[in-house]
Amino acid sequence: MDIGRRDLLLSAAALTVGSSAIGRAAPDRPLGYAIVGLGSYGLGVIIPQFANCTHSRLAAVVSGDAAKAQRVAAEHGLPARSVYSYANFDTIRDNPDVDIVYVCLPNSMHAEYTIRAAKAGKHVMCEKPMAVSVAECEAMIAACKKANRKLMIGYRCHFEPFNLEAMRLARTGAAGKIRYVRTEHGFTQGSPSAWRLKRALAGGGSLMDMGVYSLQAARYMTGEEPIAVTARESTDRRDPRFTEVEDMIEWTLEFPSGAIAGCQSMYSANQNHILLMGDKGRIELEPATRYDGNHMWLGRDGREREVTPPAGPAKTQFAGQLDHLAQCVRSGREPIVSGEEGLRDMRIVEAIYRSAREGRTIRLDGRA
Amino acid sequence: MDIGRRDLLLSAAALTVGSSAIGRAAPDRPLGYAIVGLGSYGLGVIIPQFANCTHSRLAAVVSGDAAKAQRVAAEHGLPARSVYSYANFDTIRDNPDVDIVYVCLPNSMHAEYTIRAAKAGKHVMCEKPMAVSVAECEAMIAACKKANRKLMIGYRCHFEPFNLEAMRLARTGAAGKIRYVRTEHGFTQGSPSAWRLKRALAGGGSLMDMGVYSLQAARYMTGEEPIAVTARESTDRRDPRFTEVEDMIEWTLEFPSGAIAGCQSMYSANQNHILLMGDKGRIELEPATRYDGNHMWLGRDGREREVTPPAGPAKTQFAGQLDHLAQCVRSGREPIVSGEEGLRDMRIVEAIYRSAREGRTIRLDGRA
Structure with a gap:
């Protein structure tokens, strides 16, 4: 049963995330991450988080912008041999400092760089959405399996204290029998030139980006797998941001x-x-899945009691995520948000698009 | 254009509701209401509100429970001739104290008592939902038109300060170009024996009751009429409350x-x-449409600034509603929430049920 499976995963998460505190001897050297893609997320969000990590460190950078890559490498004391371009990325196989490749590229490049990293013998953290199709997800899982490498998806909310506490409260019956989950994620896209608005790079629109948070939340709050989806799209195609x-x-x-x-x-x-x-x-959580500043309430009719969750074992959700994969690599355990988890979401994403396109409910459980 | 029409209606509402304060000479005797149905709403909510009215007073009661009707009449100083049963209701035509009949009965009885009241020469306030079908709504409008009597639907939110201020803010661009309205109304039904859970009395389930608030809110917040609806029902038919x-x-x-x-x-x-x-x-409003205790916020991302609306000209939304019809009867104006407004909602309600039943989008603008 999926409920049981997810409860096990939640327990596993608690154990894994907490293991450095509760048992393990002094950690070995932190595992080395290569960050692929020095955009706002890789460079602005992830790289600074290694300062909060126990089991992970920055070991290499990969970018199409050589000057930027060299500057970042210098700022973080990386040797010249740990700076890669997309052209020579595959030589990362020869770099013993790099244990894990973190793919922070536009969505349409996730599959390619995950597969190349696995072929180079590296474990992989891949940003969400895992890829732009189910077929790509399956190829990524197969490549990592063939190379005997771990594959984890950057589902940071599984390491975020408010979301973890919300899952625990939901699972322990704080709201009673679960009837309904409502979740919305969005932001105002500014520039029509953003890569997220280009189909060839993003694979889709808001669903591929913010929608994955809503989909994940629906699954981890209920602790169930959906059996049917009914979707409806609404886009003003005259808006220059939404031509694709x-x-x-x-x-x-x-x-x-x-x-x-x-x-x-x-x-x-x-x-x-x-x-x-x-x-x-x-x-109720609002904001629910931000990098920080989230809030949570319990209530009968509304936001009657604000709840502050216990601090997690990691300093931040990002550090928890990075260290989790490092610990999984060390221990041989599967990440709690593995490639299979990303594939499950991508199957639903494809069904959402199909439902919206065909104007009908799509079954996800194989029933007609 | 409907937007223009509704803007006019909003202006008319402000004028009408405010007229006692800004111009009119000392009012004539308050108009007399007969309350039909002494259930929790008619007896518990509406009757006490005459104390807050300027232009309206309780003049008669109609109930199937003679003892209850007599008790209520005595408590409010009504003469014995102003107590009616459903059997002798039509003799209300001979009661000069009664100007308006307020139908507070289960939904399936709205049409019958509205039409009987009109035939008895009385103006009608009918609780929401207006009836249980478009055909009934049309018959009610025709009966009131034929009798040259006013027909108003008990859409109290059009007299509720938070909702009025929200409409004004929406219309004056406080949120910019309107992209999306989300609205949910529900409560936990307790007893499976409640009349609202019986199809023969309620005509439907939550849509007929709380759903009308969501539908109204969608229309008065956007100021537009919908052109298509896509609906989905979800009911646990094993739950004894939801067999019908x-x-x-x-x-x-x-x-x-x-x-x-x-x-x-x-x-x-x-x-x-x-x-x-x-x-x-x-x-944002939450609670949005309660009898009292509503709250409203403006924000960019969330509930950043709480807003207290200016007090309305009426003491309460209920008094504003009751006095509005009384003033319309006196002045000959159409109520801002007329039978046509109730009919518009019922057309959409039927389309919602049809969409859910047929699993497809239903056009409301006559297009294929």
């Missing part, structure tokens, strides 16, 4: 228990919200 | 401007929420 990809998409997921999730993503307004409703009460 | 009517139903409305409304109603959890998102910001 969707702006807003809404979808309803149906779960085996009878619980329903109403999900949304959009690129034309700011939203960041998760609400779980049960027959005994509600668990 | 739906629990949860979600629907998406598409508006001519490109704005979208995601609406929901349910009988298995508590919700009372309106969120309007534009390209410049948000207007």
